[in-house]
Amino acid sequence: MLQHVYLIPLIPLAASLLILLGAKEDPRSPMPFLGIAATGWCLLQSIAIFYGAATGALSLPYAADWSWFTFGATAGGKPFLYDMPVGVLIDGSAAVMLVVVTLVSFLVQVYSLSYMRGDPRFKRYYAYLSFFTASMLGLVVSSNLLVTFCCWELVGFSSYILIGFWFERPEPPYAAKKAFITTKLGDLGLYLALLLIFCQVGSFQIPQIREYVARGFMPAAAATAIGLGILCGAAGKSAQFPLFIWLPDAMEGPTPVSALIHAATMVAAGIYLVAKCYFIFAVSPVAMETVAWTGAITALLAATMAVVSYDIKRVLAFSTVSQLGFMMCALGSWGFSAGLFHLTTHAAFKALLFLCAGSVIHAVHTNDMRQMGNLDKKMPITFFATLAGTFAIAGIPGFSGFFSKDMILEKVFEHDHESPWPMTVPLFVLMALAAFSGWLLDRGEFFTRLVHFDALPGLAPAHEAAHAPAYLTWYVTAAVFFAIYLAYRLYGGSNFREAESIKRRCAPVFNLLERRYYLDEFFLALVGLSDQAARLAFWIDSEVVDRFFVDGWGLLMLALARLCHLFDDSIIDRSVDATGGLSVSLGGTLRWIVRRGLVQEYLLWSAAVMSVLTLLTLPAQRYCLGASVGLGLLAILTLLLVRRPR
Amino acid sequence: MSLGHYLLLGAALFIIGLFGALTRRNVIGILMSIELMFNAANINLAACNSYLHPAGVAGMTLAVFVITVAAAEVVVGLALVLAVYRNSATAYVEDFSLLKG
Numbered sequence: 001m002l003q004h005v006y007l008i009p010l011i012p013l014a015a016s017l018l019i020l021l022g023a024k025e026d027p028r029s030p031m032p033f034l035g036i037a038a039t040g041w042c043l044l045q046s047i048a049i050f051y052g053a054a055t056g057a058l059s060l061p062y063a064a065d066w067s068w069f070t071f072g073a074t075a076g077g078k079p080f081l082y083d084m085p086v087g088v089l090i091d092g093s094a095a096v097m098l099v100v101v102t103l104v105s106f107l108v109q110v111y112s113l114s115y116m117r118g119d120p121r122f123k124r125y126y127a128y129l130s131f132f133t134a135s136m137l138g139l140v141v142s143s144n145l146l147v148t149f150c151c152w153e154l155v156g157f158s159s160y161i162l163i164g165f166w167f168e169r170p171e172p173p174y175a176a177k178k179a180f181i182t183t184k185l186g187d188l189g190l191y192l193a194l195l196l197i198f199c200q201v202g203s204f205q206i207p208q209i210r211e212y213v214a215r216g217f218m219p220a221a222a223a224t225a226i227g228l229g230i231l232c233g234a235a236g237k238s239a240q241f242p243l244f245i246w247l248p249d250a251m252e253g254p255t256p257v258s259a260l261i262h263a264a265t266m267v268a269a270g271i272y273l274v275a276k277c278y279f280i281f282a283v284s285p286v287a288m289e290t291v292a293w294t295g296a297i298t299a300l301l302a303a304t305m306a307v308v309s310y311d312i313k314r315v316l317a318f319s320t321v322s323q324l325g326f327m328m329c330a331l332g333s334w335g336f337s338a339g340l341f342h343l344t345t346h347a348a349f350k351a352l353l354f355l356c357a358g359s360v361i362h363a364v365h366t367n368d369m370r371q372m373g374n375l376d377k378k379m380p381i382t383f384f385a386t387l388a389g390t391f392a393i394a395g396i397p398g399f400s401g402f403f404s405k406d407m408i409l410e411k412v413f414e415h416d417h418e419s420p421w422p423m424t425v426p427l428f429v430l431m432a433l434a435a436f437s438g439w440l441l442d443r444g445e446f447f448t449r450l451v452h453f454d455a456l457p458g459l460a461p462a463h464e465a466a467h468a469p470a471y472l473t474w475y476v477t478a479a480v481f482f483a484i485y486l487a488y489r490l491y492g493g494s495n496f497r498e499a500e501s502i503k504r505r506c507a508p509v510f511n512l513l514e515r516r517y518y519l520d521e522f523f524l525a526l527v528g529l530s531d532q533a534a535r536l537a538f539w540i541d542s543e544v545v546d547r548f549f550v551d552g553w554g555l556l557m558l559a560l561a562r563l564c565h566l567f568d569d570s571i572i573d574r575s576v577d578a579t580g581g582l583s584v585s586l587g588g589t590l591r592w593i594v595r596r597g598l599v600q601e602y603l604l605w606s607a608a609v610m611s612v613l614t615l616l617t618l619p620a621q622r623y624c625l626g627a628s629v630g631l632g633l634l635a636i637l638t639l640l641l642v643r644r645p646r
Numbered sequence: 647m648s649l650g651h652y653l654l655l656g657a658a659l660f661i662i663g664l665f666g667a668l669t670r671r672n673v674i675g676i677l678m679s680i681e682l683m684f685n686a687a688n689i690n691l692a693a694c695n696s697y698l699h700p701a702g703v704a705g706m707t708l709a710v711f712v713i714t715v716a717a718a719e720v721v722v723g724l725a726l727v728l729a730v731y732r733n734s735a736t737a738y739v740e741d742f743s744l745l746k747g
Binding site: 599607630 | 669
């Protein structure tokens with residue numbers, strides 16, 4: 001089973017291409033079922049792997065490499081062929097992530113059958129979903145960080161096309177661009193971290209990097225730089241402070257896509273990457289500390305912003321940001337298992353909440369929670385599912401979530417009829433998971449046994465064994481119940497009088513929260529600043545560089561060319577002409593000398609020339625010489641004779 | 647009598663002919679001087695043949711051909727002289743300048 005694990009990302013990819021290229025757009029097209037079937041197959045495989053790992057039938061981690069490409073390189077002055085492998089690496093966390101991704105993707109696709117019915121780009125939507133899933137699965141299974149990075153970027157691209165899926169309206173393309181560019185900002189750091197890893201280790205293979213770190217070759221400074229770079233990428237993808245600004249706007253996409261982004265694919269990627277490279281963080285206390293603080297700040301900021309939001313999806317988005325902050329915080333505090341555990345349970349209940357929200361929006365056609373109410377009678381399934389999800393996320397004992405946050409969602413829905421079955425069945429499944437997955441996974445520390453970080457020898461964290469005191473749990477639970485009571489008091493009525501009065505009294509605080517701590521303005525100002533810088537650079541380029549250097553160089557060359565032309569014209573050509581002219585004038589002179597038309601004179605010249613030539617060529621024997629000299633004398637004599645005047 | 651004597655005779659004849667060809671003003675005289683130079687060459691041919699290669703006849707044969715060519719040349723030359731004389735009523739070469747460029 002494991003030897004074919006590389007098919008898990010490839011099959012949704014193939015399905016995506018088949019759907020995209022192989023069918024016409026048709027509301028009754030069976031193509032969506034192809035995507036569902038592909039994801040379903042991956043889900044079965046993932047469950048099989050997970051089950052095998054859980055029962056011990058499969059020994060993890062499993063790694064397999066294939067040759068990808070080779071290139072010439074030099075090391076220490078010696079040239080050699082570098083063989084870049086591509087491979088899969090399945091460890092406990094990957095097995096869990098596979099199940100999470102495929103399960104959520106599968107349920108979202110089933111849900112979308114109904115939610116997206118009648119959309120003019122129904123088929124393309126499924127192609128994109130499959131592509132999204134394939135990218136994320138590739139990221140999960142790859143053992144080569146370069147391939148992981150490629151998949152990482154494909155995940156970003158998929159989220160871009162899905163957030164901007166309804167591009168006819170003005171907001172989705174804007175949100176898509178915002179998400180894409182914001183995450184690219186983080187990807188820059190990740191890219192630099194990857195380069196640094198390759199410089200340091202000479203390999204992108206995670207097992208080799210791990211080996212390198214485990215043997216203590218990785219200097220702490222390099223580990224810190226790499227860790228901060230990876231954190232930068234993860235902060236973009238997983239919406240950590242200060243790059244979380246894209247996630248609330250990403251609500252512009254279809255709601256099932258939001259579920260997918262928030263639960264399984266996009267935002268989980270950052271957390272998963274940090275977990276995948278955890279061994280690098282393990283040797284850098286600074287990077288670890290930064291991860292923890294980033295997570296904590298993010299969680300706090302997002303939770304406070306959620307309090308003042310009325311858009312149901314936006315509240316959920318802030319909730320996601322907050323939960324992601326908790327995960328980061330857990331990872332940064334050596335809580336490897338805790339972070340990934342929360343990732344898993346969060347995937348279940350956040351997918352549930354989003355699909356519930358989608359169900360509600362589908363029914364009432366508004367996102368504003370103030371206009372909803374009394375939905376428990378009209379939509380009982382959705383109501384109970386939301387309740388389960390809310391209890392889970394709030395950390396009510398018995399439900400899967402164990403962190404708390406202010407969640408003001410329940411009892412504010414309004415609707416006429418229950419959603420059709422493709423939308424309710426995934427709700428049931430997720431409700432069950434949200435309610436019980438915590439129990440199932442937490443029993444006997446099963447999850448921790450499966451997903452844990454093997455401490456590097458000699459580098460075990462000092463405070464790993466520090467357990468939280470038991471009463472902390474009760475404090476937290478009490479705080480949760482108090483918060484729920486408070487929320488019920490404030491928002492339970494129909495006119496929100498108390499909430500409004502509080503809002504009036506704390507107007508500056510509310511304003512700060514509603515403007516999301518002015519982070520958007522900060523980034524816009526940053527963009528404006530860089531815009532000004534770019535304009536300045538452009539001005540320098542066009543006015544200084546182009547004018548003085550490029551144009552000046554051209555003018556210099558022109559002058560030089562003119563000089564060359566002058567030289568050629570007046571000296572070279574003139575000398576050629578002069579040679580010809582000399583020949584002409586010489587010939588004219590000769591002709592003038594001999595042109596008198598006297599045949600005897602011609603004969604005389606011939607004889608004289610012949611005699612001289614004879615003198616030169618003949619062997620210098622005496623009589624010949626004498627004869628020749630005589631001939632020459634005769635010629636001169638004759639010349640004198642001929643020249644005599646008649 | 648050695649080969650040198652014959653060659654000296656030939657050279658003397660040739661120079662006399664050349665001198666005549668260069669100095670005579672009458673065309674007929676020039677033609678006769680040219681005949682002298684032909685015969686100087688013929689003497690050289692015959693002498694060289696009999697002294698240097700007594701068994702062969704190549705020199706003699708060539709001399710016979712030269713005599714023939716000389717006769718033909720005289721025929722052509724006299725015909726030209728006659729034509730020119732009829733045109734310009736003179737036999738002096740200074741007056742023959744029709745081909746002057």
